[in-house]
Amino acid sequence: MDTQNVYELITGKLEGWLTAAIEMLPNLVLALLIIVAFYVLAKVIRKLVSNMLSRVTDNKTVTGLAETVLAVLVLGIGLFFALSILNLDGTVTSLLAGAGIIGLALGFAFQDIAANFIAGVLLSIRHPFGIGDIIETNGLFGTVEKLNLRNTIIRTPQGQYMYVPNKVVYENPFTNYTKTGKRRIDLACGVSYGDDLEKAKDIAVETLSSLDLRDESKDVEFYYNEFGDSSINFSIRFWINYNRQPDYWGAQSEAIMALKKAYDDNDIMIPFPIRTLDFGIRGGEKLNTVMDTNK
Incomplete structure (x- = not known):
């Protein structure tokens, strides 16, 4: 293959790509507009979620996590729409299949972490106890110092800190001693x-x-x-x-x-246990008889 043929092959490819890009330009502009629109929608939803959750829980970690998850979800939906408009349906299908397989694998690998995470979110939303409350759970007694997305941190009356998995707290009975004051x-x-x-x-x-x-x-x-x-x-x-x-x-x-x-x-007696020793049990000898014999 000589230089002229190589040149013609390259220019042909470039012309084909340019023609395809020009034909796809309206769809590309529409896809970009969709992504921008979903980005703005994600910011609006994030603010709405923040306002709603601030009325339910004071846990900033849970609020921030919920905002981020919903924002990413909205942006992901916008990206899939944009890819569909660009006739990249196969890419969308591959991404969905890959996300499903990865999610299933991670679910099995980190099921305990996921359970503690979900329990932490539910505890933050239901708010059965707050920071500074005195609780007892699973034989552990102390003051709640912090509730994060994995552990409930309790300080015992002796000053030690105990890290209790959220799943253990959520799934078992516990007592909140300071709820009523x-x-x-x-x-x-x-x-x-x-x-x-x-x-x-x-x-x-x-x-x-x-x-x-x-x-x-x-x-x-x-x-x-x-x-x-x-x-x-x-x-x-x-x-x-x-x-x-x-x-x-x-x-x-x-x-x-x-x-x-x-x-x-007032001369009222609080008695202590009294034990009477009886050496005259049936079949034995009385104490006074034994003492007289030994004299």
Whole structure:
């Protein structure tokens, strides 16, 4: 093949490409306009989603993620339309098939990460607890320090940080102690069988009713609940305003000290377990007989 033939081949190819480009120019302009239109639409949708989610959750990470995902989805739809206008349907089909295969593979490979991610989004939207709330979940107790898209970070009363997967929190029961701002303290105690039960009840109720830390909107509750080995046992309950764990510990400690002092001042005994040793069991010898024999 000589130089002239090569030149003619190249110029022929270029002319063909130029002719095809000129013929496709209207479609190319239309495709670009579609991409620009979907880009503007993505920005509008992103702003609308931001305004809507800001009313549902304060988690900026979740809001930003939702905005980005929807914006990319809208731009992807615009790109597929543009490719279709350019008669690149085969490319669109290949892209969709490839995206499906990749998505399926990633779903199997990162199913735990995906589960924690989805659980984090749902926890942020439903908002069963917030930063600073005191919760207990799966035997773990502490203050919520942060909720991200993978973990719920809890600080224990001892100061340690625990990273709990969001899926574990979402799928299992948990208790939010600060949701209502109030908490009940239950104290178990007992009085001796020789004491006046009515008097013991009145003194206990009056004593705990005068505590400064008690929530005065709710009455003190007192119930005898069993005949114990060495005492008649009861439960006494009262409510406090609860925002942090020291509120609970402090009120409980003050109640125990006040109840003990009130019973001491009124000669009411809180008995401790008593064990009687009987050496005169049937089939054996009495202790006094053994001692007399050894003299």
